[in-house]
Amino acid sequence: MNSPDTALAADDASRTNVLELQPPARRSPAPGPAFEARGATRIFHGRNGRVARAVESVTLKFVQAEPVALIGPSGAGKTTLLRLLAGAIAATDGDVLFEGQSWRTRDAASLRQARSRIGFIAQRHNLVDRLAVWQNVLAGRFGHMGTLAAARMFVWPAQDELNQAAGALARVGIAELLNSRTDELSGGQTQRVAIARALVQRPIALLADEPVASLDPEMGSAVLALLRDLARTEGLALILSLHDVRLARAHFPRLVGLRAGSVQFDLPTALVSDDMLRDLYSVETA
Amino acid sequence: MLSTLALGVSLALTARSAEINPWALFSYRGLHAVTQVLRGLWPPALGVEFLSYVGPLALQTVALSLLGVMLAAILALPFIVFATGTLTHWGALLEMETGERRAAGRLLYAVSRTVLNVVRAVPELAWAIVFVTVVGLGPLAGVFALGVTYAGMVGKVIAEVLESVDQRPLEALAQAGASRAQVLLFGILPQAYPDAVSFMLYVWDCTMRAAVILGIVGAGGVGYALLVSVNTLAYGQVATLLVVMLALVALTDMVSVAIRGAHVLPPGTHIAARKRIAIPPWLTLGAGVIAAIAAASYLGLQPWALAAQQPLAHLAAWGAKAFPPDLSWRFVVSTLPAVWQTIAMAFWSIVLAVVLAGPLSILATSTVTLPGRLLELDGGSPLRAAFGRALYWGTRGLFSFLRAVPEIVWALLAIVVVGPGAFAGVLALAVHTTGVLGRLYADVFEDSETRPLELLAGAGATRTSVLLFGMLPAVLPQMLTHTIYRLEMNVRAATVVGIVGAGGIGQMIYNDAQTYHYHALVTLIIITLALVSAADAISSYLRRLIL
Numbered sequence: 001m002n003s004p005d006t007a008l009a010a011d012d013a014s015r016t017n018v019l020e021l022q023p024p025a026r027r028s029p030a031p032g033p034a035f036e037a038r039g040a041t042r043i044f045h046g047r048n049g050r051v052a053r054a055v056e057s058v059t060l061k062f063v064q065a066e067p068v069a070l071i072g073p074s075g076a077g078k079t080t081l082l083r084l085l086a087g088a089i090a091a092t093d094g095d096v097l098f099e100g101q102s103w104r105t106r107d108a109a110s111l112r113q114a115r116s117r118i119g120f121i122a123q124r125h126n127l128v129d130r131l132a133v134w135q136n137v138l139a140g141r142f143g144h145m146g147t148l149a150a151a152r153m154f155v156w157p158a159q160d161e162l163n164q165a166a167g168a169l170a171r172v173g174i175a176e177l178l179n180s181r182t183d184e185l186s187g188g189q190t191q192r193v194a195i196a197r198a199l200v201q202r203p204i205a206l207l208a209d210e211p212v213a214s215l216d217p218e219m220g221s222a223v224l225a226l227l228r229d230l231a232r233t234e235g236l237a238l239i240l241s242l243h244d245v246r247l248a249r250a251h252f253p254r255l256v257g258l259r260a261g262s263v264q265f266d267l268p269t270a271l272v273s274d275d276m277l278r279d280l281y282s283v284e285t286a
Numbered sequence: 287m288l289s290t291l292a293l294g295v296s297l298a299l300t301a302r303s304a305e306i307n308p309w310a311l312f313s314y315r316g317l318h319a320v321t322q323v324l325r326g327l328w329p330p331a332l333g334v335e336f337l338s339y340v341g342p343l344a345l346q347t348v349a350l351s352l353l354g355v356m357l358a359a360i361l362a363l364p365f366i367v368f369a370t371g372t373l374t375h376w377g378a379l380l381e382m383e384t385g386e387r388r389a390a391g392r393l394l395y396a397v398s399r400t401v402l403n404v405v406r407a408v409p410e411l412a413w414a415i416v417f418v419t420v421v422g423l424g425p426l427a428g429v430f431a432l433g434v435t436y437a438g439m440v441g442k443v444i445a446e447v448l449e450s451v452d453q454r455p456l457e458a459l460a461q462a463g464a465s466r467a468q469v470l471l472f473g474i475l476p477q478a479y480p481d482a483v484s485f486m487l488y489v490w491d492c493t494m495r496a497a498v499i500l501g502i503v504g505a506g507g508v509g510y511a512l513l514v515s516v517n518t519l520a521y522g523q524v525a526t527l528l529v530v531m532l533a534l535v536a537l538t539d540m541v542s543v544a545i546r547g548a549h550v551l552p553p554g555t556h557i558a559a560r561k562r563i564a565i566p567p568w569l570t571l572g573a574g575v576i577a578a579i580a581a582a583s584y585l586g587l588q589p590w591a592l593a594a595q596q597p598l599a600h601l602a603a604w605g606a607k608a609f610p611p612d613l614s615w616r617f618v619v620s621t622l623p624a625v626w627q628t629i630a631m632a633f634w635s636i637v638l639a640v641v642l643a644g645p646l647s648i649l650a651t652s653t654v655t656l657p658g659r660l661l662e663l664d665g666g667s668p669l670r671a672a673f674g675r676a677l678y679w680g681t682r683g684l685f686s687f688l689r690a691v692p693e694i695v696w697a698l699l700a701i702v703v704v705g706p707g708a709f710a711g712v713l714a715l716a717v718h719t720t721g722v723l724g725r726l727y728a729d730v731f732e733d734s735e736t737r738p739l740e741l742l743a744g745a746g747a748t749r750t751s752v753l754l755f756g757m758l759p760a761v762l763p764q765m766l767t768h769t770i771y772r773l774e775m776n777v778r779a780a781t782v783v784g785i786v787g788a789g790g791i792g793q794m795i796y797n798d799a800q801t802y803h804y805h806a807l808v809t810l811i812i813i814t815l816a817l818v819s820a821a822d823a824i825s826s827y828l829r830r831l832i833l
Binding site: 086087088089090103107108111112113115116117118119120122124125126127128129130131135139140142143144146147150151154194197198201 | 459
């Protein structure tokens with residue numbers, strides 16, 4: 001088990017290792033916002049004919065190298081918004097763009113290519129349990145290769161591929177787990193493996209849905225610091241959802257408040273008042 | 287009251303068609319034939335000549351069963367992928383799919399599921415008859431019959447295993463840019479692997495049970511020797527062959543339990559132990575492939591030999607001869623009595639089996655007959671305790687034996703006793719089903735809640751009234767579910783016992799195959815398919831109604 005401190009110390013030691021593997025082209029992103037939602041609405045149809053408007057007419061822009069936290073009570077639509085941005089689900093109405101192109105207009109190949117440029121970390125269950133850690137990490141390369149090449153990589157990994165997995169794991173502070181089986185890891189370790197996989201994707205953005213919800217506070221703080229640090233050093237857009245307002249205020253310069261699927265505020269953290277937060281989380285319904 | 291009346295009326299209506307004739311069994315001639323057979327069974331034939339004839343046939347049976355699994359897996363493979371709904375029909379992986387691709391996926395899914403259901407509904411012996419007419423007598427026909435029948439089962443169940451894995455890691459892979467094929471190979475398969483291995487071993491169990499009887503229609507294996515021995519009244523040989531058949535099935539069971547144990551450890555096993563014991567996938571797959579290759583070369587079915595036999599050319603030629611099926615009004619109407627007889631046989635056999643298995647299963651219930659349990663037979667006397675044990679193990683052993691011998695073999699023996707016809711089929715099905723239902727009922731009894739019974743017994747109720755008023759009402763729905771499911775199975779079985787002359791549509795199938803009426807043969811296969819599918823649909827509807 002890593003304490004957060006040793007984990008972060010390991011980060012510093014191994015940083016150059018990963019940077020060498022990143023192609024320089026990645027750090028010169030297209031001008032304009034990385035993500036853009038234009039009146040995006042997403043409706044879910046429940047089993048018994050119930051209609052849930054999870055996200056309603058959301059218009060937002062997210063630019064490169066700016067960490068943003070989505071906050072709001074549970075059911076506010078944070079997860080749905082993240083999944084819309086990441087191209088995991090389609091908008092029912094309005095539009096969502098990644099690097100200036102709508103998710104709607106992408107064919108299967110373009111969808112894969114675009115998704116592989118976004119590192120997405122879900123709250124839990126990112127990894128395939130019965131695989132080795134290095135296999136889960138190298139799965140981040142799938143977007144850049146065909147099925148046969150992927151099979152070759154999973155059975156006979158090349159040395160540089162293993163180095164890449166090892167480098168990414170070192171970057172998140174768990175280099176020693178390279179050969180472990182994934183179902184033997186703790187919650188904090190699986191979260192780090194998921195981040196390592198996202199790094200191997202060579203993304204231009206990291207999106208994370210409640211990445212620390214299943215971790216204890218100390219570990220959660222360390223993982224957040226790690227994400228912030230990665231985003232800064234690699235120049236990535238960073239958008240994540242957090243239910244813990246204190247953590248969001250401490251780590252993020254921009255906060256987006258969501259409530260009942262709509263944006264309540266979108267402000268620099270310094271301008272978010274306690275009253276606004278109280279309204280955001282208030283129990284009475286509008 | 288009403289249901290009793292309905293049951294009585296149905297029995298009366300079907301009795302004629304099922305050729306129910308107790309006199310054939312309980313007359314002097316019938317009972318004499320039974321004793322003849324029983325006395326003939328001892329001593330078993332153990333002559334060197336006979337054994338050196340049976341040995342290779344037994345090996346051929348093993349080879350058949352292995353190749354059957356292999357072919358089933360190969361044939362099922364393309365259908366499995368499309369029949370996995372999470373890849374083609376619903377779920378998070380298809381969220382961003384375009385309209386046309388969704389429609390195509392739905393279509394592929396529906397077609398694959400239908401094909402798998404269709405090939406599964408026709409019993410393997412019926413397929414074997416068809417393939418004997420295609421590629422001639424011999425084990426190749428048997429391999430095809432097993433492959434086709436069990437491809438349906440493998441396809442359906444493996445697709446369901448693939449559907450049931452945790453979807454969230456798959457979404458994460460797709461989100462990282464993995465293609466559908468990559469998600470399948472590196473997300474779904476690693477998760478589904480233990481269940482898939484354990485299911486394929488179960489399929490091997492099934493193909494072995496089928497392989498021991500395929501020889502009856504000339505499709506290879508030890509079944510052919512059994513047919514000859516019964517027909518020549520050589521009951522000593524029958525005894526030997528029955529032992530060989532049961533040993534083969536038991537051996538398969540033991541081997542698959544051992545292999546399964548190495549792959550799937552009981553829940554709660556420590557993770558480190560699981561890792562240590564688990565056999566790597568390549569070893570399992572490699573062993574399976576090597577076994578299948580060895581089996582193929584034993585049967586003389588190496589790829590080049592197979593190519594020389596030109597099975598596909600035979601199939602094409604056969605298809606040209608057999609299509610279109612004979613759908614003339616006259617022929618279809620002429621099959622109706624046989625269809626009705628098949629249903630009547632299944633119905634009567636179930637009723638007889640329930641009558642036999644019901645009382646016997648109580649003796650096979652450990653909580654009733656074993657000493658020291660709830661309703662112990664012993665009043666402290668060791669003699670009565672021994673009696674209870676003997677009852678328990680005796681009935682359990684009887685049930686195992688009755689269900690281990692396949693219906694078609696019971697049919698061969700029943701014909702010796704009561705002569706050819708539907709009644710022999712009814713008896714055969716009833717005897718086999720008694721073994722199945724007896725075991726199932728006893729298990730239901732054992733699993734039932736014992737607390738209310740203890741209270742009843744404590745209040746001074748007699749053993750009989752405890753069973754009748756305490757246990758029976760609680761377990762009746764479950765017993766009924768098992769019985770209805772068995773009725774469905776017996777419709778399926780009733781379609782094939784006719785192959786040896788024990789009534790039902792199987793008799794027509796066999797006759798038309800023997801007389802080269804291939805157009806009619808295809809029609810009969812379609813009717814069988816419809817009959818079994820209808821039984822399947824009705825039984826699952828009824829079972830849903832009960833639960």
